[in-house]
Amino acid sequence: xxxxxxxxxxxxxxxxxxxxxxxxxxxxxxxxxxxxxxxxxxxxxxxxxxxxxxxxxxxxxxxxxxxxxxxxxxxxxxxxxxxxxxxxxxxxxxxxxxxxxxxxxxxxxxxxxxxxxxxxxxxxxxx
Numbered sequence: 151x152x153x154x155x156x157x158x159x160x161x162x163x164x165x166x167x168x169x170x171x172x173x174x175x176x177x178x179x180x181x182x183x184x185x186x187x188x189x190x191x192x193x194x195x196x197x198x199x200x201x202x203x204x205x206x207x208x209x210x211x212x213x214x215x216x217x218x219x220x221x222x223x224x225x226x227x228x229x230x231x232x233x234x235x236x237x238x239x240x241x242x243x244x245x246x247x248x249x250x251x252x253x254x255x256x257x258x259x260x261x262x263x264x265x266x267x268x269x270x271x272x273x274x275x276x277x
Contacts, residue, residue: 166203
């Protein structure tokens with residue numbers, strides 16, 4: 151039987167010029183409490199990003215996305231969040247911020263496989 155569990159997700163947006171508010175989707179964060187799962191998948195479309203701001207620091211954006219991946223992975227890659235459980239790491243990542251990489255609003259759904267859901271949402275919302 152495929153038991154479905156509640157999950158939460160947020161899209162990661164890249165806002166190269168915060169004052170303009172224009173953005174592209176570059177990733178998706180997924181959290182499933184029942185499975186103690188927090189995951190992220192990212193995909194940066196450099197051509198679209200550069201269309202918004204030809205002077206954007208692409209390497210800096212990639213580094214910020216890698217940092218999010220590190221926090222989701224836990225362990226040493228999570229830095230100060232290394233000892234936090236999946237829920238605390240997700241909550242920290244979805245906290246509003248005025249940086250180039252920002253989380254969007256949190257949405258919910260049901261899934262039997264949060265890792266597969268992360269991949270599905272990446273294809274649906276980012277690529």
